[in-house]
Structure formats: structure tokens, C-alpha cells
Amino acid sequence: MNSTSLGSKIQSLRENVGGAFRKPDPATMAAFRENLAASREAMDYLTHERGLSEKTIEHFKLGYDPVRHAIAIPIYKRGELINIKYRLLKPEGPKYTQEKDCEVWIYNEEGIQKGLEKRGILVVEGEFDLMSTWQAGIHNVVSPASGKDSYGIWLELLDSIPKVYIAYDNDKAGKDAAFQMAERVGVEKCSEVIYPEGFKDANDYFRKNTNEDFKKLISSARPFYAYQFKGVVDIINDLRFGKTEALKLNAIPEVKIGEDWLVVISGKSNVGKTSYVMNIANELTQRDIPCLVLPFERGPQVVGTRFLQVKFNRSEGEFLGLDSESWDEITKECVHTPLYFAMPNKNETFDVIRKSKRIFNTKVVIVDHLDYMVRHSNNKESEIGNTLQELKRLAEELKVVVIIVTHIRKIDAAGSQRAKKPNIEDLKGSASLYQDPECVVMLTSPQAGLLDVNVVKNKGKMTSKVYGFNQETGKLGEKPEDDFGSFSN
Numbered sequence: 001m002n003s004t005s006l007g008s009k010i011q012s013l014r015e016n017v018g019g020a021f022r023k024p025d026p027a028t029m030a031a032f033r034e035n036l037a038a039s040r041e042a043m044d045y046l047t048h049e050r051g052l053s054e055k056t057i058e059h060f061k062l063g064y065d066p067v068r069h070a071i072a073i074p075i076y077k078r079g080e081l082i083n084i085k086y087r088l089l090k091p092e093g094p095k096y097t098q099e100k101d102c103e104v105w106i107y108n109e110e111g112i113q114k115g116l117e118k119r120g121i122l123v124v125e126g127e128f129d130l131m132s133t134w135q136a137g138i139h140n141v142v143s144p145a146s147g148k149d150s151y152g153i154w155l156e157l158l159d160s161i162p163k164v165y166i167a168y169d170n171d172k173a174g175k176d177a178a179f180q181m182a183e184r185v186g187v188e189k190c191s192e193v194i195y196p197e198g199f200k201d202a203n204d205y206f207r208k209n210t211n212e213d214f215k216k217l218i219s220s221a222r223p224f225y226a227y228q229f230k231g232v233v234d235i236i237n238d239l240r241f242g243k244t245e246a247l248k249l250n251a252i253p254e255v256k257i258g259e260d261w262l263v264v265i266s267g268k269s270n271v272g273k274t275s276y277v278m279n280i281a282n283e284l285t286q287r288d289i290p291c292l293v294l295p296f297e298r299g300p301q302v303v304g305t306r307f308l309q310v311k312f313n314r315s316e317g318e319f320l321g322l323d324s325e326s327w328d329e330i331t332k333e334c335v336h337t338p339l340y341f342a343m344p345n346k347n348e349t350f351d352v353i354r355k356s357k358r359i360f361n362t363k364v365v366i367v368d369h370l371d372y373m374v375r376h377s378n379n380k381e382s383e384i385g386n387t388l389q390e391l392k393r394l395a396e397e398l399k400v401v402v403i404i405v406t407h408i409r410k411i412d413a414a415g416s417q418r419a420k421k422p423n424i425e426d427l428k429g430s431a432s433l434y435q436d437p438e439c440v441v442m443l444t445s446p447q448a449g450l451l452d453v454n455v456v457k458n459k460g461k462m463t464s465k466v467y468g469f470n471q472e473t474g475k476l477g478e479k480p481e482d483d484f485g486s487f488s489n
Contacts, residue, residue, distance in 0.1 A: 009348070010292070010356055013285075013339040016304040019331040021103040024074075024084050032063025032072040032084075039064045042071060045089055050128050051207045056135045060108075060127075068097070073127050077105045085127065101335055106154040107143040112161075114140035120163035122193070122218075123181065125174060129167075129202035136211040151184055155359050158185055165221055167193035169201045182224040184358045191221035247289075247364075247401060251280050251476060254463040255439055255455055259363075260395040262388065262436055263403045264457075266427055267443030272451060273405050274298070275474030276443060277366050278307045280403065281339055284364055290338040291364045292356040294349065296372035300341035303368060306474055307339065315472040346373065350394055357398045367391075369405035371429070384430035392436055406433060408442075424456045445469070451476065 014021075036042055036057075042064040046052045063072035070086035083102040088095055106112070107127050111134075115121030122141040124130050130143040144151060158164060164185050168174035175192075182190035194217070199205045205214070246256035257263065267273055274297075284291045295303035309315065312330060322330070340360060344352040356362040367373060374383040388404075395402045408426040422442050427433040434440055440457035451469035455462050467476045 009344050009352055010340050010342045010359070011300065013304065013307070013337045013341075014331075014335050016300055016341060017308065017331055017334050019335050021082070021335060022099070022101040024081055024099050024102065026081050029061070029063060029072065029074050029081055029084060032065055033061060034063075035066055036062060036064040036071075039066070041089065045071065050132070050203060052128075052131055053135060056131050059134070060131055070097075073107075075102075075105055075107060077103065077109060087128075101332055104152060106157070108134070108141060109154075109157075111140055111142040112157045115142075115158075115161045119161065120165065121158065121161050122165045122167060124202045125168040125177070126201065126203070132203040132206040133214075136206050136214060138211065138214065151181070151359070151361060153359055155184055162189060164190045165193050165218055166190055166224075167195070167202055167217075170195040170199060174201075179224060180361075184361065187224045190224045192224055193217050193221045249280055250283060251276065251453065251467075252439070252441060252455065253453065253465040254461055255458050256460060257401055258438065258459075259399045259401065261401050261438040262392050262395055263401065263439045263441065264427070264433055264437045265403060265405045265441050265443065266408050266433075267422060268408065268445075271443045271445050272469060272471070272474065273443060274303060274306055274368055275310065275469075276451065276453075276476070277368060277403060277405055278303070278310045278474060279476045280364075281307060281366060282311050285337050285339045288338060289364065290340070290356075290360045290362045291366065292340045292342065292353065292360075292362045293366045293368065294342055294344070294352075294373070295368050296343070297369050299343060304341060308334075309473045310475050311337075313470070313473050313475045349373070350390060353394060353400070354398065357400060362400060364401045364403060367402065367404045369407070371407050381430045385432035385436075388430070388432045388436045404437070421452075421454065 013019075046057055046062065047054075061074050063074070064070070065072045065086060068086050068088060069090055070088045073085040073087065074081055075083040075085060082105055083099050085096060085098040088097065108130055111121065111130075118140045120140065122133065122138060124133055124141060124143050127143055130141055133141045164182075166178045166181050168178040168181070178192055182192070195201070195205055199208075246258060248256060252263075265273055265277060281291050281293060293300075293303060293307075305316070305319075308319070308330070338360065340356060340362070342352050342356070353362070353365055356365070370384065370387070374380060374387055391402050391404070394400070407428045408422045409428045421444050424434045424440055424442070426442075427440070434457060437457065438459055439455065442454040442456050444452045444454065446452050446466065448471070449469060450466050452464065452466050454464045469476055
């Protein structure tokens with residue numbers, strides 16, 4: 001299975017709701033280009049402070065926005081203007097901003113073709129770093145168009161290039177980001193370009209050094225695989241200085257979820273398991289934590305609709321009654337929501353999760369639900385156990401949290417058991433369901449409008465909490481007396 005077909009199996013929330021990115025008017029950028037020639041301050045910034053030649057300024061079609069008092073940097077995708085980034089000349093806050101609701105794409109896309117021809121490519125951190133590098137004669141160079149963390153589907157363009165050199169800022173943040181980039185591209189094919197002491201980035205370096213000097217840096221680049229091997233001292237320091245990460249979710253009380261945990265969510269039929277995990281997905285994406293949903297039972301359309309109901313606290317009937325303007329606002333809000341859906345075949349599932357991690361830096365994977373993922377197996381108990389072990393290994397390898405929705409055994413067949421809360425032994429299918437995960441959560445509904453969340457397995461304490469639950473919208477925390485409130489930041 002090639003990487004492109006796997007990538008195409010992952011759809012964003014934007015694609016599921018039919019949302020489109022806004023595109024800047026090319027006439028606006030043309031006016032900015034004319035403005036630049038008339039602005040001495042803007043030209044001085046580019047030529048003196050940044051060291052760019054008129055040829056470079058013309059090649060990258062730079063402009064000047066007098067309203068923002070900013071250099072305008074156009075972003076192109078397949079020759080079409082899709083975004084404009086601005087470098088404020090007198091910033092009172094952040095130095096950079098960009099057009100709202102526009103697509104994020106790689107900067108200098110034509111560098112990919114050059115990289116294919118040369119069988120190697122350089123990735124630098126910022127646009128001005130790239131311009132300086134290009135000006136020095138290195139044209140097989142690209143940059144994440146919105147900063148070092150703005151990775152996405154364009155990473156697949158690097159798949160056919162055998163060697164990738166990463167030259168990010170010469171500080172801790174830049175080095176950490178460079179290693180994360182290498183993990184996304186493939187550590188085995190990446191090397192780190194290290195600037196000499198006193199030079200911050202490529203733009204700074206090329207102000208005082210030549211192309212030949214930079215080639216020497218390239219020749220001494222350090223393979224990233226050297227970073228993959230940790231000693232005992234490294235592990236002790238991670239613990240000592242709090243480098244281990246824990247995820248705290250409002251919907252799972254008092255649990256500190258490790259970055260590679262397996263979490264099982266279960267409960268009686270129709271208790272609201274899918275709605276519950278969509279509340280988790282809503283909290284994650286509001287915190288800008290990328291989340292992949294594998295909706296094996298109902299598919300992306302149904303589960304995606306439930307997510308929207310939770311996110312906007314509207315019933316299906318209320319959505320049907322919205323006018324076009326309201327739908328446009330909802331779609332606009334969903335354009336950059338880092339939520340992705342995929343419906344892979346069983347034998348593609350693990351590769352799709354890897355692809356999602358690589359392209360979108362997915363931190364949490366929700367499997368809804370396990371019973372449908374393994375339903376065609378002749379030996380379901382064995383298949384559940386094997387699948388859980390594979391998911392656990394994958395969670396540890398990728399540093400992702402895997403949340404699995406699953407059924408329980410029917411415990412309410414007898415009248416005396418109707419009010420019985422399910423416990424960990426009631427999980428259906430395999431003993432692995434309560435042996436392998438670090439956390440198990442059981443859901444019950446003590447009465448209409450409430451959801452009882454019981455943590456029955458945890459590396460910390462076991463807890464139980466009752467939340468308000470709007471059964472029409474799926475939203476948690478809607479009752480006035482409930483101290484949970486909503487999943488806002």
C-alpha cells in the first residue's frame with residue numbers, strides 16, 4: 001500500500017462538513033508589490049536588515065501592506081495564491097500573522113522538484129531563512145509556511161527524496177522542533193545542520209558566510225538517529241525535571257494519562273459511549289491537540305455529526321433548521337479543527353495511524369469501536385487480545401494515546417441485575433481488555449440527563465463522578481447543578 005493512498009483515507013473535519021479554505025485576492029497581493037517599491041522603510045528592512053537582493057525580492061514576489069505596516073509574503077500551491085503571511089515591521093506583540101481561514105502549505109513548493117533532481121533537500125525554519133538560502137544558490141530548499149509546527153499533508157512530498165537536511169534555529173526550541181520534524185519525515189533519512197556558535201539561523205548565517213561555507217556545514221551534519229538512543233541518565237533526568245507528559249481530561253476525573261496509554265471506555269448499550277468520546281475529542285481539539293477517530297461502527301458521517309452536535313451543543317433538529325449564514329459560521333469554525341476521520345480496512349489500520357501521526361502529529365486515537373474492528377474474526381477472543389497488544393506496541397512506538405470503545409457483557413438480563421453497575425470483569429470478549437490497558441472507564445446512566453463516569457482501573461486512584469448529560473446533543477455538563485460546566489479551555 002503506497003503512502004498516498006493511505007493518506008487519502010484520512011479526512012479532516014473540514015472535509016467532512018464540506019468546508020473550503022478562503023483564498024486571498026491576487027489583486028491584493030499585486031497592490032502590495034507595488035506598495036513595496038514606494039516604501040523606503042520596507043525596502044531597507046529587506047535589503048539591509050535581511051540582506052536580500054532585488055532579484056530575490058522579485059523572485060518571491062514580496063510586497064508591503066501599509067495598513068498592517070508589514071512585509072507581505074505570498075504562499076503559493078501549484079502556482080495559485082492560497083495564503084499571505086505578514087512580518088510586522090513594528091510589532092507590539094507577535095512579529096508574524098497571516099490571512100485567516102486560509103490553507104497552510106509548504107513555502108517554496110518548487111524546492112521539492114529541485115530536491116527530487118538532486119536527491120536531497122534542505123528544510124529551514126522560516127521564510128527569510130529560505131530566501132537567504134535560495135539567494136546563496138541552494139534552490140532545493142523548503143520551509144513550513146506558518147512556522148516550524150505547521151506540518152501537514154505536504155510532508156508526503158518528501159517521501160521520494162532520499163536525504164533530508166534540517167537546519168532550524170540554533171536554540172533549544174529549534175533543536176527540539178528539528179528532531180520532531182525528523183521523526184515525522186523519517187529519522188533514518190534525516191540529518192541536523194548545526195550552525196556555529198553565534199549564528200541564530202540561516203538568514204543570520206548567510207549575512208556573513210558563503211554557499212561554500214554552508215556546504216561544509218552540510219557535510220558535517222549529524223544524523224538524527226544518534227538522538228534515538230537514551231541512557232539511564234537521560235531517563236532519570238526526564239523524571240527528575242518533569243519531562244514526562246501527562247494528559248488530563250475533564251471527562252476522565254483524577255486520571256493523568258501517559259502519552260502512550262491504552263484507555264478502554266465501556267458501558268451498557270445506548271448509554272452514550274460515542275457521545276462521551278466525542279466530548280473528549282472536542283476538548284482535545286479545543287486545546288489544539290490533533291485527534292484521529294476510527295468510527296468502525298457508524299462511519300465518519302454519523303460520528304462526525306455527533307461531534308458537531310457536541311461541539312456546538314445543538315440537536316440534529318436544530319442543525320436542520322439553520323440558515324445558510326449560520327452554516328457558513330459553523331463551517332468556518334471547523335476549518336482548522338485538528339480532528340481527522342478514517343475508515344481503513346483491518347490490515348491497513350496500523351499504517352493509517354502511523355500516517356496520521358506523521359502528517360498531523362496525532363496525539364490521541366479513538367477507536368469506535370473495537371467489536372466492529374474485529375467482527376469478522378473466527379476466534380474473536382484471540383483477535384481482540386492480539387489487536388490490543390498491537391495497539392499497545394503502536395502507542396508506545398508513536399507516543400500516542402489510544403482510546404478504545406467497546407461493549408460489555410449483557411448483565412441486565414435478570415431483573416435483579418438491572419440496576420447493577422458494570423465493573424471491569426464485565427468487559428466482553430477477552431481478558432486482555434482489562435489486563436492490557438492502563439485505564440478503564442465504565443459509563444452508566446443513573447437517570448435521564450445524567451452520566452456516571454467510573455474509573456475502574458488506573459495507575460492512580462479510582463474515582464467516580466456524575467456529569468450532566470444532554471441526550472439530544474450528546475454534550476456533557478449541561479445541568480446547572482453540575483460543576484463540570486463545558487469543555488471550554
